[in-house]
Amino acid sequence: MEGTDDYKPELAREAVNVIENVAGTHPGYRRVHARGYVYEGVFTPNGKASPLTVASHLQDEAVPVIIRFSNSSPIPSHPDAISPVKGMAVKFHLPNGKVSDLITVTIPLFFAKTPQAFVDIAGFFQSAKEGFPNLKELAKILWKYPESKASLQMLKEMRSPASFSTCQYYSIHAFYFINKEGRRQAIKYEWVPDAGLSMLEKREVAEHSPEYLEEEMEKRLKEGPVGFKLNIQIGGENDPTDDPTTAWSEDKQVITIGHLMISKKLEVCKDTLLFDPTNIPEGIECSEDRILHFRHSAYAVSYERRINNQ
């Protein structure tokens, strides 16, 4: 990342400003994934990650976790069905008293490879909102950032889920697992729901209340805990570790390394929780992905504004 503007605080502020220009400012709320619901649970590792990493929550001891499910929309009043992409942010409470975050979404690819691409593409949405959504503008953006097409196409085809507990969630970014001999292995995470996958049909959307996902979880949790398997994809030689817009090869190895049980909703009065994808423990390292590193500073800007009720 040396020689890039990624670390400049102005670029992180610009990214958050551009989101506010498109979606408005909603004091006290996250600048994206504005509406969410917080739960508690337990993560139980199965020991299969031990040969690959010394991370303490991935050995053989169960750890308490906090989970926040969210709508990706930056507008907190948006009905659940409007934004098909959902978020699942998990905070692991490690045996040494520290915490580690894993943030995932229901789409496997991101639309921007670099922070500047993010700002430019979000800027296009701004011009669309102002009434100049011209196709020429879009063509220019896609010509400049052809790698964005795959994710934007997926986004177009996505449907909202029947439940937060019936989607698969992806880390998108690669991370490195480091084992006790110091060997590094590139991986990506996936949460796979015990309940299987289930999406809403287009015609069903209108029948659902604006907060149907919260209501659905409430009903479901009365019947028992909600579970997810934690899988890792093992990166091969040709799988890029610096590019969130590109999928890894189809034949990659996948290993289940643990299981999450979500047991109950937590009432959060003022949401001071911060999930940061670069908050990871010994035994895990961030990949070279510029978006992953940039998120650290962009999330800090959003956090600072929202806890000050801006």
Ligand code: HEM
């Ligand atoms: C340049 C790229 C990105 C920018 C600028 C960005 C920006 C943001 C911001 C400002 C927040 C609110 C932070 C807070 O106030 O706590 C946020 C939350 C979130 N972002 Fe991103 N994001 C980016 C990429 C991604 C990617 C690639 C993912 C995929 C995993 C993602 C998933 C999420 C989720 C799930 C949340 C909600 C976390 C929570 O529940 O607290 N973001 N993002």
